Amino acid sequence: MGRVTALVLASGLLAACGGPGPGDVVHEVLSALEASRGSDSSEALQVAYEQLASATRGELDARAARASEALGTKVRPWDVIRFDGFVEGNRVSDVETIETDGDTAVVQVRFAWVVPSDEAGPGVAPEAVRLNLVREDGQWRVALPLAQEAPR
Helix, strand or coil: CCHHHHHHHHHHHHHHCCCCCHHHHHHHHHHHHHHHCCCCCCHHHHHHHHCECHHHHHHHHHHHHHHHHHHCCCCCHHHHCCCCCCCCCCEEEEEEEEEEECCEEEEEEEEEEECCCCCCCEEEEEEEEEEEEEEECCEEEEECCCCCCCCC
16 A cells, blocks of 8 residues: 555544544644655645645645746646755654644644664754644644745
């Protein structure tokens, strides 16, 4: 079974049990982003896109529309997701829900670097990123921080 299929099945099981919590959703997004690295398929990025907050999806939709117009070809919103300024390592070491307040939550993600010559552990101290989530239509969604676009 492929990683993306497993992600979709896991999402379905969590939804049947009352839905995933904020940390679970962040983990799903990070797993999908990781699955997309080095892949020619954008299926995993689409899985991540579907877990994003409507404001984040709206911004990605607008960026994709501008790219489509500039390139003269259809660019899908999940194909413009970028990792810069977000992923602070090459593996996730911990995902922790820091705060939940009604329809908002904050999740801290700790990343670590694995040095190729020492695959046994992190080569540099883990770095952390805090992600905001919002509950939309009863489901937690990630407000992914997007890098600023270059001025046109």
